[in-house]
Every structure is written in C-alpha cells, then in structure tokens.
Amino acid sequence: MKSLAELEAIRNKAKGSVNLRKDDNAVRIVVGMATCGIAAGAKPVMNALMEEVAKRNLDHVAVTQTGCIGVCRLEPIVEVMVPGEEKVTYVKVDPKKAAEIISEHIVNGRVVTKYTIGAAQ
Amino acid sequence: MREISLHILDIVQNSIAAKADEIGVDVIEDREKDTLTVVIGDNGCGMSAEFLKKVIDPFTTKRTTRKVGLGIPLFKMAAENTGGSLEIQSKEGEGTVVTAVFGLSHIDRQPLGDMAGTMLSLFTAYEDIRFLYKHKIDEKKFFVDTREIKNVLGDISFQAPEVYLWLSEFLKEGEEELNQMEV
Numbered sequence: 001m002k003s004l005a006e007l008e009a010i011r012n013k014a015k016g017s018v019n020l021r022k023d024d025n026a027v028r029i030v031v032g033m034a035t036c037g038i039a040a041g042a043k044p045v046m047n048a049l050m051e052e053v054a055k056r057n058l059d060h061v062a063v064t065q066t067g068c069i070g071v072c073r074l075e076p077i078v079e080v081m082v083p084g085e086e087k088v089t090y091v092k093v094d095p096k097k098a099a100e101i102i103s104e105h106i107v108n109g110r111v112v113t114k115y116t117i118g119a120a121q
Numbered sequence: 122m123r124e125i126s127l128h129i130l131d132i133v134q135n136s137i138a139a140k141a142d143e144i145g146v147d148v149i150e151d152r153e154k155d156t157l158t159v160v161i162g163d164n165g166c167g168m169s170a171e172f173l174k175k176v177i178d179p180f181t182t183k184r185t186t187r188k189v190g191l192g193i194p195l196f197k198m199a200a201e202n203t204g205g206s207l208e209i210q211s212k213e214g215e216g217t218v219v220t221a222v223f224g225l226s227h228i229d230r231q232p233l234g235d236m237a238g239t240m241l242s243l244f245t246a247y248e249d250i251r252f253l254y255k256h257k258i259d260e261k262k263f264f265v266d267t268r269e270i271k272n273v274l275g276d277i278s279f280q281a282p283e284v285y286l287w288l289s290e291f292l293k294e295g296e297e298e299l300n301q302m303e304v
Contacts, residue, residue, distance in 0.1 A: 002291035007273045010283045021278055033246075035192045038131050039122050043235075046242045051289070054282035062280060065246040067134065 021062040025083050027106060029053075029061060032077040034068035040075035041094065048095035049078070052102040061106060074120060080105055089117040124234025125159065125223070128196045132161050132219055133243060135192060137250065139165025139217065145253040148236065150225060152259055156205070157225045157233070162218040168211040176209060196221055203227035237292035240265070244288060245279045256299060263295040 020026055031037070031046045046065065053061050069077045074091035078101065081087050088111050090101055097115050104112045113119055122128050129146060136144045141163035149158045168176060179194045196219075197207040203224035211217040223230050240254050244267055252267045270279075270288070277284060 002287060002294055004269070004273050007270065007284070007287055010281075010287055011274050011277050014277050014281055014283065015275075021280055033130070033134060033242075035122075035131050035195065038127050043127065043130055043238060043242055046246070047238050050242070050245055050280070050285055053280070054285040057282050059281065063246070065134075065242070067138070 020060040023060070025060065027058075027061045027083070028079075028081040029063045029106075030066050030079040030081070031063070032067070032069040032075055033065040036068055036072035037075045037077065040072075040092075042076040044095045045076045045078065045093050045098045048098040049102065052099050053106075056102065056107065058102070058106060071117070074117065077117075082106075090115045091117045091120045122195055122199065123231060125157070125199070125231050126234035126236050126239040128192075128199060128221075129159060129161065129236075130239045130243065131192045132196055135219075136161065136163035136165050136217065137247060139163060139167070141165030141216065141250065143251045143253070146240070146255070148233065148256045150258045152225065155225045157223040157230065159221045159223075160218065162216065164216040167213040167215050167217055169213050173209060173211050177207075193219075199223070199231055203230040237289070237296045241289055241292050244270075245285060248279045256296065258299055261299055263299045265292070265295070 029049055031042055031049065033042050033046065046063065049063050053063060071077065071091070076093045078090045078093045078098065079087055080090070080101065088105065090097070090112070093101070093115065101112055101115065104110050122131070133144060133146065143164045145160070145162040147158070147160040151158070176193055177197060179191055200207045200221040200223050204227055205222040205224055207219070207221045209217065209219050236256060240252070244252055252265070254265045256263045274284065279285065279288060
C-alpha cells in the first residue's frame with residue numbers, strides 16, 4: 001500500500017527543483033471537460049496526457065481542464081499553447097493520439113497536422 | 122455517459138464553475154439496501170431557490186455559449202432508470218449538494234467505472250481545490266483528503282512526474298483493495 005511516508009521521500013527529492021509549471025513560459029495543454037467532452041472520452045485522454053508528461057519528466061508542461069470549447073461534435077478536444085507560438089487545436093483525440101501529440105508536438109516541436117481542427121474540417 | 126464515474130466528473134465541473142474550494146465526492150454502495158448513492162457536495166456560490174427549481178430542465182444552464190445544459194438531466198435519468206432518484210439541495214452563498222441514488226443490482230445501472238482515474242484527473246487538474254473523496258462498500262471504505270497530501274508536498278505540484286505517478290498508484294490500489302473485499 002502506498003504511504004504518505006513514501007510521498008514525503010518524493011517531496012524531499014523534488015525539493016529545490018523549481019515549479020516551472022506556474023511559469024509564464026510553461027507549455028499549456030488544455031482538455032475540454034464539459035458534458036460533451038467527457039461523454040466523447042476526454043477523461044482517458046486527460047489521463048494519457050498527464051501520464052505521458054510524467055513519464056517523460058516534462059516539468060515545463062501543465063495539463064489543465066476547461067469547459068465546453070464549442071465544437072462538441074469534434075470532442076475530445078485538446079489545445080496546445082506553446083509560448084510565442086499560435087495555439088494548436090487537436091480534435092477527436094484518443095489516448096493513443098494524445099501520446100503522439102506529446103512526443104511529436106511537445107518533445108520534437110512538430111505539430112501533428114493530421115489531428116488538428118484544420119484537417120478535420 | 123456510459124459510466125457513473127463520468128457523471129461524477131461532469132457534475133463536479135459544476136462545483137468548480139461555482140467557485141468551490143472544497144468538494145466532497147462520496148460513493149456509497151450498500152448491498153443490504155441494494156443502493157449505490159453518489160453525493161457531490163461543494164462550498165461554491167450555490168443557487169437561488171428559483172434557479173434550483175428549474176435546474177433539472179435541460180434548457181437551463183449558466184453557460185453563455187448556448188442555451189442547453191445536459192449534465193444534471195443525464196445524471197438524473199441514469200439514476201431514475203434504475204428505480205432511483207436525484208435530489209439537489211442548494212443555498213446561495215453556502216454551496217450545493219447533489220445526491221443521486223441508484224438501484225445497485227438493477228439491470229440498467231451503469232457500471233461505476235474508473236473512479237481512480239476520475240479522481241486522479243480532478244486532483245491534478247484542480248490542485249487548489251480540496252477534494253474529500255470517499256468510496257464505501259458496506260462497512261469498508263477508502264478515503265482521501267487532498268489537503269493531507271498537499272500538507273506533505275508543500276509547494277510541489279500534483280503534476281510533478283513522481284507525485285502524479287504516486288497518486289495514480291495510490292488511488293488504484295485503494296480502489297482495488299476496496300473491491301477485493303467484495304466476495
């Protein structure tokens with residue numbers, strides 16, 4: 001069973017490392033989590049994004065949620081905001097696509113054009 | 122919505138929109154009474170008696186992008202389909218409590234679904250909110266107060282990789298252990 005003592009050890013190890021997620025230069029990934037998004041499968045997408053960020057140790061990336069983005073038929077929707085770049089909107093995302101978005105867009109800096117809203121319309 | 126956990130995720134968004142900083146999520150399975158009760162309570166802005174009366178109506182919503190809101194109506198329908206009910210208590214300036222009762226063994230009851238994943242995404246996306254999550258099956262329970270976790274972590278984020286993975290395991294183990302007792 002996981003214990004709080006274990007968590008304490010994690011904290012002690014992480015102490016001193018700056019929380020870059022609150023920085024203005026942080027990359028923000030936003031998942032639409034209104035009724036429409038959730039019904040379309042936004043929760044596993046959110047969890048996949050978080051897990052991928054954690055596994056790859058991307059400490060400058062913050063994953064957050066928002067309400068209805070307004071194009072319910074294209075949910076789950078994921079928006080990626082890299083400081084200094086135009087916002088990219090990915091549509092009909094699933095956990096597999098989510099992992100690909102992290103590795104390609106966030107890590108390698110290449111927008112995954114085939115999943116963007118522009119490609120869907 | 123195919124799972125009760127997804128309804129919960131959805132209804133909690135209402136609490137967040139109501140600017141709550143403390144949200145309780147209770148899932149209580151009582152095999153003797155044959156009920157599964159979900160209680161979502163918050164200390165958000167609450168609703169006026171007038172708004173409360175019509176909040177079940179899908180054409181009532183606080184959002185400004187359009188005129189329909191389906192969260193509460195879908196949750197209510199899912200509960201009523203199992204011989205259960207949904208009730209909302211709210212007071213302006215104090216908060217709101219949504220209680221849904223499902224028939225536990227009713228054939229039309231949706232599976233509870235992935236509560237560990239649901240709570241994980243809430244905890245990590247809304248770090249500043251104190252969540253009190255309780256899942257009970259008869260006498261056995263799993264309880265998490267995110268303030269306790271926050272107290273240990275200090276200013277280290279729930280999204281810090283090691284913390285996130287710890288939380289994920291912690292929730293999964295808690296749920297698994299709870300369900301193991303179900304013989």
